[in-house]
Amino acid sequence: MTLTGRTGLLAALGAVVLVIVPSWWTLLAVDGVLAALVVADLVLAGNVRRLRLHRSGDTNVRLGEEATVALIVENPGPRPLRARLRDAWPPSAGSSPRTVTVTIPPGERRRVETRLVPTRRGDRAAVAVTFRSYGPLGLAARQLNRAAPWTVRVLPAFPSRRHLPAKLARLRELTGQHVALIRGQGTEFDSLREYVDGDDVRSIDWRATARRADVVVRTWRPERDRRIYLVLDTGRTAAGRVGDIPRLDCSMDAALLLGALASRAGDRVDLLAYDRRVRARVEGAARTEVLTAMVRAMAPLEPELIEADAAGMVSALLSRVRQRCLVVLLTDLNTTAIEEGLLPLLPQLTAKHLVVVAAVSDPRVTEMAAARGDSAALYDAAAAERARADRRRVTVELRKYGVEVVDAPPDEIAPALADAYLSLKAAGRL
Amino acid sequence: MTAVQAPPGEPATAGQVARRRWRRSRGILVAVLALLVLGVLLALMRPRTGSETLDPDSPGQDGARALVEITRRHGTPVTVAHTASDAAERLRSQPDAVLVVVRSERLVAADLTALRGAPGDRLLVTPSSETLSALAPGVEASGSAWSTPAPGCTLPAAAYAGDADFLGATTYKAPGEATTCYFDGLGGAGLVQLPMGGATVTVLGSSRLLTNQHLAENGNAALAMNLIEGRAGVVWLLPDLPAPGSGGHKSFSELLPFGVKLAVLQIVIAVVLVALWRSRRLGPVVVEPLPVVVRSAEAVEGRARLYRSRRATDRAAEALRAGALERLTALLGMPRSAASDPAMAAEIVAAVAAHTGQEQAVVGAALYGPPPVDDAGLVSLAGVLDDLERLVRNS
Structure with missing residues (x-):
């Protein structure tokens, strides 16, 4: 139970009565009447325990967008319910309004909508619905928490999807929607067909022509059905914030753009998120559903503040992959993490697979490197130059193993990685 | 016509804000007003006592x-x-x-x-x-x-x-x-x-x-x-009127009428009730684990502060020169490894001097000379390196 401001106000007004009629009996009468009214109000307040609660609404929302979750409250009791209601969500779910006043006559139902504007990725579960049911006098209320479970999954924002049409156009340019006649890099044998005027005579298949009456040419098509393995590093280096968002979120964005592009290009896309154990894995998803599957798998991922286990990651990867594939490792070019963790294991990977390392660089470092003026700014610039030199050294060492390195600031990493993929595809290196 | 709908819970106009405030506070205002009216009435009904009240020699209204x-x-x-x-x-x-x-x-x-x-x-x-x-x-x-x-x-x-x-x-x-x-x-x-x-x-x-x-x-x-x-x-x-101090000592509580004491007790009760009202939360406190906020550039900034606190002009100059060399060799079309190779020093200096029109000794001192000893030296060195880079880029 709980009281209201009116109770206190009435008690304060009782003081005036006591000044006029000063006696212990008056005190007893004033407070007795007040207590009786409070008890009567409690008895007459609508029953919360018997309310029936239902939920409906959105279960998925992209980060930065708005979801609406409705709560339907049904009052089967004989008394009307006049209540203050709070649908409690975690703070990062960004729910509003905080409280709602509902009046539900007996036997009726009311719908209460809560808008959610989440501020972080992940699953957001409704905590409880609290009812404060007031009596007819508004002096006291019964209060009770009721469970009304509902979970909204906040998906990555995927802001780089605006780059997708441009990259798809490049892909189409690259491969052509129609079969190519010229055998070249990045193509594979498609079919035989009859020669028509204008075809390149070099593409005539003499053996097939000999078997048939017509001249037959070979056609080629771009490589398809390659396998792309996206590996997200969720270790400590992914936790650092670049601008205002964690590096992991930038990596996810790049991975999603690449995944969307590659699945349209006819390649198979798999995803692995790893730090010291497998955090998420998407394998063998159908081409049309791979993006949805990836987004759902990424939603609850949070960077862990532990050093990633490169050896574990490589073995988790190699145990699942038989054929040659493109391994895209989304991590940071952190000197110690790469030199001690990944470099010794690279030969295992590069022996069979093509490896791309994509890293988000920090614009703050670039800004510091350009700082001039007083000595403090120059020390900043020197430290930034030093960090960039370390990064360059790691890049050079990785390239020695035949690893492609994409190092770009957060707003450019996704298109840069997509471009790297497209040029690898054009070069037929998949 | 479509009106812009304010989201529920947020008032749209000043009028709505005023109405909401009025709705919230009118109960208290009415109560205060009622108390005020009651107080004025009681004060009016109280028999006034003036200097001449019931004075047997006074012909005034209150005299006797x-x-x-x-x-x-x-x-x-x-x-x-x-x-x-x-x-x-x-x-x-x-x-x-x-x-x-x-x-x-x-x-x-x-x-x-x-x-x-x-x-x-x-x-x-x-x-x-x-x-x-x-x-x-x-x-x-x-x-x-x-x-x-x-x-x-x-x-x-x-x-x-x-x-x-x-x-x-x-x-x-x-x-x-x-x-x-x-x-x-x-x-x-x-x-x-x-x-x-x-x-x-x-x-x-x-x-x-x-x-x-x-x-x-x-x-x-x-x-x-x-x-x-x-x-x-x-x-x-x-x-x-009794002479001052002749009335004997009386404590404050003895001077208070009984009714006022009871009223104070009642107000204490009211305050307790209000405290009970305010102390009851509407629902549980919701907790959630928050992500750690670590800025990615923190290590770099830390290193910069370390340089500054130790006045490490030599290391700072070395880093600035390495960066400048890296960019200069790239601009001059030299191999990537040239920047860090001491054997290429003379060649780089000659190429930079040729592109910028500066003397080789000046360029050599800027790129490979002894490190500056103080902050002023570091600032001037950075200026020279920036000039070289700009000249090479524009040449």
């Missing part, structure tokens, strides 16, 4: 000269005393006289003792609680009369007088042996007469009916005359 003059004309001598000891002395000299005590709040403990020892009847007009307990033990103030009550008793003085002006008068509770008149309906009486030893003590709750202004109304004059006439004389005690 009319009553005293009428009494004198009816043959009863009235003497006016201004101190309690004076009054006691006069009473001792004429024991049949009646003592009329007005403005008794001016009497201190010593005065009350003096009066208690004096013989004769007493008429206490709206006595203070001390006076009441000293001169009319057993009688207690109980409340106020809200109407003009009928006498409703057998006391001849009241019965003959009929209705009198008791509106707003103090009423009293009296012990069983006392005669009570003018009831307020709640068990209190505006007029109490009780026998004490051989004499009678009369307590009158209204001073209004004795004043010049109201004496002629209702049965006021009759009641007043009945109460004080028929004696050998009247001693009218209008005490002077």
Whole structure:
């Protein structure tokens, strides 16, 4: 139970009565009447325990967008319910309004909508619905928490999807929607067909022509059905914030753009998120559903503040992959993490697979490197130059193993990685 | 026309904000207003006491000269005393006289003792609680009369007088042996007469009916005359203000009326109730694990601060030169490894000098010279490196 401001106000007004009629009996009468009214109000307040609660609404929302979750409250009791209601969500779910006043006559139902504007990725579960049911006098209320479970999954924002049409156009340019006649890099044998005027005579298949009456040419098509393995590093280096968002979120964005592009290009896309154990894995998803599957798998991922286990990651990867594939490792070019963790294991990977390392660089470092003026700014610039030199050294060492390195600031990493993929595809290196 | 809908919970216009505030606060405002009106009404109904109230020599509205003059004309001598000891002395000299005590709040403990020892009847007009307990033990103030009550008793003085002006008068509770008149309906009486030893003590709750202004109304004059006439004389005690400090020490709580103490207790109860109301949360506190906020550039910034605190001009210069060399060799189309290769130093210096038109010695000192010894040297070195880079880029 709980009281209201009116109770206190009435008690304060009782003081005036006591000044006029000063006696212990008056005190007893004033407070007795007040207590009786409070008890009567409690008895007459609508029953919360018997309310029936239902939920409906959105279960998925992209980060930065708005979801609406409705709560339907049904009052089967004989008394009307006049209540203050709070649908409690975690703070990062960004729910509003905080409280709602509902009046539900007996036997009726009311719908209460809560808008959610989440501020972080992940699953957001409704905590409880609290009812404060007031009596007819508004002096006291019964209060009770009721469970009304509902979970909204906040998906990555995927802001780089605006780059997708441009990259798809490049892909189409690259491969052509129609079969190519010229055998070249990045193509594979498609079919035989009859020669028509204008075809390149070099593409005539003499053996097939000999078997048939017509001249037959070979056609080629771009490589398809390659396998792309996206590996997200969720270790400590992914936790650092670049601008205002964690590096992991930038990596996810790049991975999603690449995944969307590659699945349209006819390649198979798999995803692995790893730090010291497998955090998420998407394998063998159908081409049309791979993006949805990836987004759902990424939603609850949070960077862990532990050093990633490169050896574990490589073995988790190699145990699942038989054929040659493109391994895209989304991590940071952190000197110690790469030199001690990944470099010794690279030969295992590069022996069979093509490896791309994509890293988000920090614009703050670039800004510091350009700082001039007083000595403090120059020390900043020197430290930034030093960090960039370390990064360059790691890049050079990785390239020695035949690893492609994409190092770009957060707003450019996704298109840069997509471009790297497209040029690898054009070069037929998949 | 489509109106822009404000999201629920957020008011759209100043008018809505004002309306919402008014809705929220109107209950409290009405209560405060009601208290204010009540306070003003109570203050208006209270009998005013001025300097001349019930002064037997005053012809003003609140004075009592009319009553005293009428009494004198009816043959009863009235003497006016201004101190309690004076009054006691006069009473001792004429024991049949009646003592009329007005403005008794001016009497201190010593005065009350003096009066208690004096013989004769007493008429206490709206006595203070001390006076009441000293001169009319057993009688207690109980409340106020809200109407003009009928006498409703057998006391001849009241019965003959009929209705009198008791509106707003103090009423009293009296012990069983006392005669009570003018009831307020709640068990209190505006007029109490009780026998004490051989004499009678009369307590009158209204001073209004004795004043010049109201004496002629209702049965006021009759009641007043009945109460004080028929004696050998009247001693009218209008005490002077007691000398400062003569009243004895009284604590604050003793000075407070009982009703105020009860009201304070009630307000404490109200505060507790309000605290209970405010302390109850609407639902649980929701906790959630928050992600760690680590800025990615923190390590770099830390290194910069370390350089600065140690004045590490040599290391800073080395880093700046390495960066500049990296960019210069790239601009000059040299192999990537040239920047970090000491064997290529002479070649790089020559190429940079050729592109910029600077002397080789200057370029060499900037790119490979001894590190600067102080901050000023570092600043100038950075300036030279930036100039070289710009010149090469523009050449």
